[in-house]
Amino acid sequence: MSAALVIEWMKFRRSMVARLATPLLVIAPPAFSLGAVWMARTANLDGPSAERFAIYREGTVTEARMLAAGQILCVVALIAAGFVVSWLFGREYSDHTIGSLYALPVTLRSVATAKITVAALWVVACVTTALGLTVAASVLSIPGGLTTNAWRQVATVAVAANLMGLLGLTFAWVAAATRGYLGAVGSIIGVTAVSQILASIGVGGWVPYVAPAMWAGAGGAEAAHEILAVHLLGSAAFIVLGAFAAVGSFDRPLD
Amino acid sequence: MTALAVAGLRKSYGGLVALDDMDLDVEHGEVHAIVGLNGAGKTTLMGSVVGQVELDSGQITVLGHDRADCGRSVWAKVGHFIEYPFAYPELTVRENVVAAARLHGLSGTDAGRVADTWVSHFELDRWSDRQARTLSLGNTQRVGLSCAFAHDPDLLILDEPTNALDPAGVLLLRDAIVERAQSGTAVLVSSHHLDEVARIADRISVVHAGRVIGRLDPHAIDLERAFFAMLHSFDAGVRAS
Numbered sequence A: 001m002s003a004a005l006v007i008e009w010m011k012f013r014r015s016m017v018a019r020l021a022t023p024l025l026v027i028a029p030p031a032f033s034l035g036a037v038w039m040a041r042t043a044n045l046d047g048p049s050a051e052r053f054a055i056y057r058e059g060t061v062t063e064a065r066m067l068a069a070g071q072i073l074c075v076v077a078l079i080a081a082g083f084v085v086s087w088l089f090g091r092e093y094s095d096h097t098i099g100s101l102y103a104l105p106v107t108l109r110s111v112a113t114a115k116i117t118v119a120a121l122w123v124v125a126c127v128t129t130a131l132g133l134t135v136a137a138s139v140l141s142i143p144g145g146l147t148t149n150a151w152r153q154v155a156t157v158a159v160a161a162n163l164m165g166l167l168g169l170t171f172a173w174v175a176a177a178t179r180g181y182l183g184a185v186g187s188i189i190g191v192t193a194v195s196q197i198l199a200s201i202g203v204g205g206w207v208p209y210v211a212p213a214m215w216a217g218a219g220g221a222e223a224a225h226e227i228l229a230v231h232l233l234g235s236a237a238f239i240v241l242g243a244f245a246a247v248g249s250f251d252r253p254l255d
Numbered sequence B: 001m002t003a004l005a006v007a008g009l010r011k012s013y014g015g016l017v018a019l020d021d022m023d024l025d026v027e028h029g030e031v032h033a034i035v036g037l038n039g040a041g042k043t044t045l046m047g048s049v050v051g052q053v054e055l056d057s058g059q060i061t062v063l064g065h066d067r068a069d070c071g072r073s074v075w076a077k078v079g080h081f082i083e084y085p086f087a088y089p090e091l092t093v094r095e096n097v098v099a100a101a102r103l104h105g106l107s108g109t110d111a112g113r114v115a116d117t118w119v120s121h122f123e124l125d126r127w128s129d130r131q132a133r134t135l136s137l138g139n140t141q142r143v144g145l146s147c148a149f150a151h152d153p154d155l156l157i158l159d160e161p162t163n164a165l166d167p168a169g170v171l172l173l174r175d176a177i178v179e180r181a182q183s184g185t186a187v188l189v190s191s192h193h194l195d196e197v198a199r200i201a202d203r204i205s206v207v208h209a210g211r212v213i214g215r216l217d218p219h220a221i222d223l224e225r226a227f228f229a230m231l232h233s234f235d236a237g238v239r240a241s
Helices: A003-013 A016-042 A047-057 A061-094 A108-141 A148-178 A181-200 A211-215 A221-226 A229-250 B042-050 B093-103 B108-121 B137-149 B167-182 B194-200 B223-240
Strands: B002-013 B016-027 B031-035 B057-062 B078-081 B155-159 B186-191 B203-208 B211-216
Touching: A003 A061, A003 A108, A003 B093, A016 A047, A016 A061, A016 A108, A047 A061, A061 A108, A061 A148, A061 A181, A061 A211, A061 A229, A108 A148, A108 A229, A148 A181, A148 A211, A148 A229, A211 A221, A211 A229, B002 B042, B002 B155, B002 B186, B016 B031, B016 B042, B016 B186, B016 B211, B031 B167, B031 B194, B042 B057, B042 B078, B042 B155, B042 B186, B078 B137, B093 B108, B093 B137, B108 B137, B137 B155, B137 B167, B155 B167, B167 B186, B167 B194, B186 B194, B194 B223, B203 B223, B211 B223
Parallel strands: B031 B186, B031 B203, B078 B155, B155 B186
Antiparallel strands: B002 B016, B002 B057, B203 B211
């Protein structure tokens, strides 16, 4: 393993952001999906709550859990990954450690690539664990295991949530370009708000930060069917572009 | 042999000229100190050598290579500490030095060995396994210095290295600089402390208004008087022209 990767991993695993974001991403989605479906199917809900939870009464318990898991996991993965890369890149400027990374045999480009790699591996590991916990809970609690349709949903959520998490990596570019994490944090809030607005007016499929979540059912079954491969490929391309932009922006003089 | 040579460096920030036709060199085995007031251009000069500062024009040669052509093997032999230390708050003292050594191309085993050596040299043993965030400013400075020295560089660039150091730390740093220079390392060091510079420097250049305006004799009796006389003479000449 390269020195840059070893050191970035060492810094990341010691960081406060990793200690907060990891349990949030691994535990919150399974807990929400199990809790939401349990409430929808057992509690006597009235008013707006009943309407909100109605979708979790459709299909089998596992299918409903996967729907809930997909909805929450997509949002949490995007925001958590965004915060992680904001810190990974922005902290070098805020902590004034960036100056020491110049004039090394390990280039700034290699350091930035290592940061992106650490964040990407963390996203995939957390999403896989969160989804695995949700599936395990269903397999263990429901006689007969998962239906074919439920497994199909698992696969959909896995792809969608990983895409959403990896989309969070694009905020690394903002952190590197603005030389700190505050700009990136602001952009996460801004992108989340604008994405909600665009999704609500019916163009979410063409928004890279929305399409995978819609595909996983965040906008309802009808909206999910509107998402085509081209939309998901657009999101994937956006991830690649964002990662390259972040590396390029990190690799430049300070003045 | 010249380890570092800069010629005709120019850098301006809008209307503010930071480097104005700066020329300077450092020989192997030599401690070349640069002294000057705040804003004279010392840090900008050092930043331009390591690539932090993008020059408007000028030529930099590092260990015999044009700066633009310097690869891994050249940078592996350069150590620097410019303004802020290599000290990640979440890492321990030893881990920081190991990380710096590894980023300079040392293997994990060698990095551990040199980290122990330099942590010990700068008397950081008591804090070796403590996170850098818990250290005082002076000890954080010692961590940064350990990181700059750890990989036995052939060229050392130190910007105000005595900042925040207590008298004991200054002595440890002085020993380290002199020892490295005696083994052939070229040292470029900036400082505000003329007395301190006089103890270790082979050459002292006075930097003012983004250029080298003269030299001071490290063995002279009253360096401070000579320093200010040089500055006032330069400023008077500028006003007259």
